Amino acid sequence: MKNFFLFFFISAFCFSQNSRWTDYFSYFNIKKIEKSNDLLLCSTENGLFSYNENSGELKKISKVSGLHEVKVNAFTYNTNNNSVIIGYSNGKLDIVKDGEVHLIVDIPFEQNYQGSKQINHIDTDGDYALLSLDFGISVFDLKRMEFRETCYFKNGLTYYKVNKAAILDNKIYAATDYGIYSHENNGLIPNFASWNVYSSGTAYAHIAKFNSSLIIGTKTNLISTSSNGTSWQSIGSYPNLKDIVPTTSKSILIVQDKIISVLNENFVKTNTVSYSESLNTGYLSNGIIYAGTQLKGIQKNNQFIAPDGPYNNSSYSINLLDNKIWIAPGGRNNDNLYRPISNTYGYYYFNGNIWEHIAYDKMNKELYPMRVIPNPSNLNETYVFSYLNGLIKMVDANLSVIFNRNNSPIKFYERLTGGAYDNKGNLIALQAYALNGSKPHNSLIFKTQNDQFAYIDLTSVALSNSDSSTMNPYVDDKGYVWIPAQRGNGLVVYNYNNTPLNTGDDKIYVIENKENKGNLPSNNVICVTLDNSNTAWIGMDVGLRIFRNPYSSLESGSYNVERVIIEQNGLGEEVLRDIRVNCIAVDAANRKWVGTQTSGVFYLSEDGKTLLNKFNSDNSPIPTNMITDIQIDKSGEVFFVTPSGVVSYRGDITDTGDKFGDIxxxxxxxxxxxxxxxxxxxxxxxxxxxxxxxxxxxxxxxxxxxxxxxxxxxxxxxxxxxxxxxxxxxxxxxxxxxxxxxxxxxx
CATH class of the missing domain: 2.60.40.1930 (Macroglobulin (MG2) domain)
Known part of the structure; x- marks a missing residue:
């Protein structure tokens, strides 16, 4: 077993090191801990990692290094077949066997079943893996690598979720919210009516084998059974029960929210350890308790152990500068972009060597961080754009000041949707739904380097829909701010002539779905970027358009955008037609990286007429097909941001300037x-x-x-x-x- 795991993790790690892909996942939320000789194997949200108890070495495995999915929800290994089994929230399985990763996608589903396919727990017995699912039980044959039987726990139109299950003396026991169900492990298990039920109506969250009995738990109480599972005996009350972990024939761990207790074979408590962090699970090895925390990896005594990475996988936007990374988890619903959604994740910062977590309570308990932007002339100074609380200035990761209705032109509600620095060092912010008087408005806010402000009310001149929610702006080097207005106001272009405090020479234009005023197919504009030849690339809820010679065209007063046509098999087809475009990035070769809502990333040629590549969750390590941001650093590394984490792709295009590098x-x-x-x-x-x-x-x-x-x-x-x-x-x-x-x- 030791050789197998060493081979697997080392080979996976080496592959990831040589791959073009890198994951920037969080490995802090520990779901389960297993052991193989001197390796602790830990499952987390987006992958696994191993910890060598002797050397302290850490290695991680994710979609970048061989797994097929993210959102790990269940994990175990089977010594009988030398198999690691990983279950995902979408119902797929990865089985690692003989150094290969096998994707299993064919769980037998009822024809009309449309519910969740999540795998909640995996237990093994001999050559079989028992899967606890949101709709019932399935038995997988690890030797033949195929499903043997599946039972839908169905009562009328209601499906019973199986939280965990175990096999004892060739009998299956399933813990559900409606009691404990049991059945002989034979060919009759698909018939739910033939299953026996114990303690009907009681919700059971946990079940595990321990010696010749079962340990069963609700969320507050623990019960042991006789060897045939019929005689029950109370072990005691354990509020906020998180996990039951048999470690040897002599002991079992009982994991509560912030407590781990060790019970002996007679269920007598022999040790209790309290923790400051919330827990999911634990493990006992060589007399040491390893606590699986929700936020800081595994805790060994006073030491926290996990691969370095962002604090959390929830991600919305990213900024890159001088080998440093800032990730904001966001504060908006990715489907309904004008609706705020709170979180307590703060933001994540890579300082060039290690990841740091800027906690939300260090920002006056900020719950809606949309974007984190460093000051290009002073990287110790960053600004957090909040969707409800204004503009937060952080200095050396500490709160300096919050600009809001009390000390700046920002209005109530302080709903900042994005911003950027211009090439003069001015910080530009967009505010949606600003209550200016009795009616909400949309506004543009300028802050100079010495904290002078200018406030531009956009509603009366451009954004006729007062409820419009603007998206992140694009600020060019000519003094124009390009403002996507995704709730029906098209693309607003504001020319401030690089003089933010002087509004007398400003001009404003609107590109919309009117002939000779843009002729957009939709007024729901989500993103805009200017490429290296100053052509504007416009992303909407229904596709992509380009706007050539924008400055002279806008001045002319009559202008229209163009479709991008790609020719395939002699036929012209509009690029990304009817696909929501969330973000567009331009690399040093003027090629376009286009992130979509449901279809992953499209890599287009300079003119957009050739599809150079396409990355999605099926053919790449990208966690989901929803891409919320794309940024490219000078080395050519392309960062893809998704709600489930960040990955990057290292292509060939680099921002080399006029000098030659290593040819x-x-x-x-x-x-x-x-x-x-x-x-x-x-x-x-x-x-x-x-x-x-x-x-x-x-x-x-x-x-x-x-x-x-x-x-x-x-x-x-x-x-x-x-x-x-x-x-x-x-x-x-x-x-x-x-x-x-x-x-x-x-x-």
Whole structure:
């Protein structure tokens, strides 16, 4: 068993290190702890990690390193088959066996069943895994890797959720909110009417095997049974009972909210440990109690153990600067964007070395952090945009001041939906539903570096719908603020001419669903970004549009957006038609990363007419298909934010500037049979690239936007080049820098 787990975790870890993907998941909420020799195996919300009791080494496994899903809800391992079994909230299973991860998706469902498929608990007995589900019980054969039987716990139109189950003497016992149900583990279990019920009407949350009996628990009381499960005896009262964990034949852990008790085989309490953190579970190993906390990993004595990461997986927006990361968990409903939803997560900050948690009570118990923006000229100063409480200034992670109705032009309700710094160091914020007088308004707020404010009421001139909820603005370098108004007001463009305190020279424009005023397909605009050629890319609830030459077009007074058409199989099709677009990011090669509400991420060419790649929860480590933010750092690492956590993808495009980096060509050598592109990376931005044979004959030339060039291995006649050594000659855009490398081609 030891060799199996060491192999699995080490190989998974090595894979993740070499992958283009990185997870930024939280591993602090411990769901269950198992053990294999000197390894403690811990399940968390989005994956597992191992802790070596002897060396202290930590290793994690997630979708990045081989798992197929997130939202781990059940976990165990079976020594009989050397199998790790992971159950997810969507009803899927991962079974890790012989160093491979097998995805099991075919739990037999009733034809008309439309309810939850969540796996709540997994127990094993010999070659079988017993799954407790939101609708009943299913038995999985670990040897044959197939489902044997499933029973729907159905009474009329009501399905009984099975919280946990266990097998004792070839008999299944299921703990439900309606009593304990039992049945022989035979071919008749699908017939729910044939199951026996004990203590009907009582809610039972826990059940576990211990020696030759069962330990059964409600949320407050503990009961032991005889070997045949029929004779019950009270063990005692344990309020806020969280888990029952048999550790050996001699002891069992009883886990309450902040207490772990050790009982011996006679159910006599031999030890009690109190904790300051809320618990989910625990484990006893080598005389040490490991407490599985909800917020800080596993606790060993006074030490907290978990892989470093954000405090929580709930995420809404991200900001990147100088190898530092700020993640806000959000304060809005992702389906109904104008509705606030509170949380107590604070925000998460990576300082370049470790993750820090800025607790909500350090921000006057802020419950609605929409976005966290660092001051570019002073990274120790950050601003939290709240959806109900105003603009919160943090200095060295401590509360400095809250700008609200009392000390700034921000109105009641202090509902800030987003903001950004401009290139002059002014902080710009959007406020929705500002009660200015007797009627709610939408406003634009400017704060200068010395805390002077300007307040612009947008309702009377642009946002006619006073209930409109604005989204995060895009602030360009020409003094324009681009304001998506997702509740029917289109895209508002405010030109403040880089003079925020002087409103006399300001202009305002509206791009909407009227001919010659934008001709948008929908006035529900959710995001906007300007690319490297100053074309505006507009995301709506029904798709994507582009707006060319925006400044001159807006000045002309007559303007329309354009569809983006992609050609497939000779037919033109509108890109992302009828798909809600939540965010758009532009990389150094002017390519577009488009995040959607239900379909993951689309990677488009510079003009949007070619789909370069698509990432979703089925073909990548992205946790869910709902993408709420995308940001790209200078190294080309692309960060995808979802409500279930953050992952990143390291592509080839980098923001290299005018200097060459470490030149790398791959594959190199190009071996027989290879027909894909050859990639050359580490180039200066927009570098000129010439490829010649050793005699100096030019066979190919191109330009390298984003520091990357590709060559298909063909010459100017589109014929594959012959075997040989080819020289790659490169110069930056102004010819001041040069570089060379070689590519070997073997035909």
């Amino acid at each position: 790398l060509a791959y594959p190199n050598p190009v071996r027989p049979g290879y027909t894909g592109n050859i990639t050359i990376k580490g180039l200066a931005h927009d570098a000129f690239v010439k490829i010649t044979d050793v005699a100096g004959n030019l066979v190919y030339e191109t330009k390298a936007p984003g520091g990357v060039a590709t060559w298909n291995g063909n010459n100017f006649n589109n014929k594959p080049v012959a075997s040989g050594i080819y020289l790659v000659l490169m110069s930056n855009a102004d010819g001041s820098e040069h570089a060379t490398t070689k590519i070997a081609v073997i035909r």
